[in-house]
Amino acid sequence: MKCREICKQLTAYLDNEVSPSEKKLIQAHLASCQNCQVELERLGDVRDVTGQYLHTQAAEAVPSPQAWTVLKASLPSSPPKPSMLQRVVQSISFPGKLSLEGLTTQRIAIILVFLIVLLTFTPPVWARIEPFITNWFSFASPDDENEAAIGGFTAFTPYHATYLPEDFRQSLLGSTTSFAPEFESIEIGYDSGDQFLILVESSGPGVNGLPEGQTSWVHENPAIFISPFATSRADLVDKKPGISTVIEYSYENTNLLTWFIGEIKIEIFSNLPLDEMLKVAESLEPMQGSEGENPLDLP
Amino acid sequence: MEWIERTRKGDQNAFRLIFDQYKNLVFKTAYLILDDASEAEDALQEVFLKVYRSLGTYDSTKGAFSTWIYRITVNYCLNQRRKVLRFFKGRDVSGEINQGDQVSLDENISNQEIIRGALQTLSQKLRVVIILRFFLDLSYSEIAQVLEIPLGTVKSRLNLGLNKIRAELKHENAQESALREVSE
Numbered sequence: 001m002k003c004r005e006i007c008k009q010l011t012a013y014l015d016n017e018v019s020p021s022e023k024k025l026i027q028a029h030l031a032s033c034q035n036c037q038v039e040l041e042r043l044g045d046v047r048d049v050t051g052q053y054l055h056t057q058a059a060e061a062v063p064s065p066q067a068w069t070v071l072k073a074s075l076p077s078s079p080p081k082p083s084m085l086q087r088v089v090q091s092i093s094f095p096g097k098l099s100l101e102g103l104t105t106q107r108i109a110i111i112l113v114f115l116i117v118l119l120t121f122t123p124p125v126w127a128r129i130e131p132f133i134t135n136w137f138s139f140a141s142p143d144d145e146n147e148a149a150i151g152g153f154t155a156f157t158p159y160h161a162t163y164l165p166e167d168f169r170q171s172l173l174g175s176t177t178s179f180a181p182e183f184e185s186i187e188i189g190y191d192s193g194d195q196f197l198i199l200v201e202s203s204g205p206g207v208n209g210l211p212e213g214q215t216s217w218v219h220e221n222p223a224i225f226i227s228p229f230a231t232s233r234a235d236l237v238d239k240k241p242g243i244s245t246v247i248e249y250s251y252e253n254t255n256l257l258t259w260f261i262g263e264i265k266i267e268i269f270s271n272l273p274l275d276e277m278l279k280v281a282e283s284l285e286p287m288q289g290s291e292g293e294n295p296l297d298l299p
Numbered sequence: 300m301e302w303i304e305r306t307r308k309g310d311q312n313a314f315r316l317i318f319d320q321y322k323n324l325v326f327k328t329a330y331l332i333l334d335d336a337s338e339a340e341d342a343l344q345e346v347f348l349k350v351y352r353s354l355g356t357y358d359s360t361k362g363a364f365s366t367w368i369y370r371i372t373v374n375y376c377l378n379q380r381r382k383v384l385r386f387f388k389g390r391d392v393s394g395e396i397n398q399g400d401q402v403s404l405d406e407n408i409s410n411q412e413i414i415r416g417a418l419q420t421l422s423q424k425l426r427v428v429i430i431l432r433f434f435l436d437l438s439y440s441e442i443a444q445v446l447e448i449p450l451g452t453v454k455s456r457l458n459l460g461l462n463k464i465r466a467e468l469k470h471e472n473a474q475e476s477a478l479r480e481v482s483e
Contacts, residue, residue, distance in 0.1 A: 058331060
């Protein structure tokens, strides 16, 4: 093996997570390569200090003594049963997962978790959501391989992308409410490995006009393009009473394209170039609305 | 597990035993991912509420109970990160970003702070595998189960994550050495 291949295996080697044959090859290489020996030693040091740091940090973190009391007050009095929504989630064997990753070839019902941006998370999210699931919006991915639906969203008919760059897939669907009275927004995430695109549509009193930036056009509507909008080190600490907004924004080279469709503010955050963002922007079409239960056929 | 069955029948005392057994690990894991104690408190509540409501869906033949709880915890935290992203939009934070970058040059940073900074430069994907491996001490196959990713991806993310931390440490140490030289 060459040094580069060995280096890729060194962490697993340190963790004793290589096969016996790989282990022999690595040991044989290390015996004759001083550079890789140094590399192993340094990586081991980093591994140790990282572990020490995590344990030190965690040792200081202790949950509130009232945690159980608070939780108990939120528990429903009847025995826990899977709700319709949870049965949907269960059908893809991943409680709480919003991703469609790994399930491309089948129709998938993914849903809905209201990402309630809140001041605090009490009363519990699910208790807030369940009584409101009477309306649904659904849409298919541009290649017709996936379908998704979101329940309980009421503010406006949301839009979805009918064009995506090659290899892009939907990876997130959620909505936000309670940020401000009558504010509601929906968020759809798409990604392809290192590239991503997040479509945010919002309406209500929390929505402001367009920011300053490079002027562009989406169909006939004026749009603003900001590049770069943020970088990977965008750590924003902005505490407001009751709202935790300690932000870690880990995407790199993010651009923003924003415009209005009627009263709905559309924002696309992506590390794609402007021309690709515009193609996605111009492909937006309204989702299909329906009342009652989830319109998708559940497996 | 007997407690799970009893909880499924509505026995909240049994659920308390589950809570007591896992609360620290859930809280600490959330704290390390979210890097904020009050957000970790929210995570603790939401994760256990989810656990309580979803116990009917837990299938012991598909994996350990702890793996299931960690998965819920990690997903909650990652979704929190996506969610707070929303607060970010529309704000001009460039000034604050720059200020943050300058701090490391002006202060005598401890190793702990350097590591913390290095971890914060990692993407969520890399950071989470680092935490699952080096804090929870999960094996690669357990991490693969929690995140539902292939074993090879766990290996490559861990290797990449450690190397990125190493590069960051190297960078910070070089800056510190340069500062010391200037002040001397």
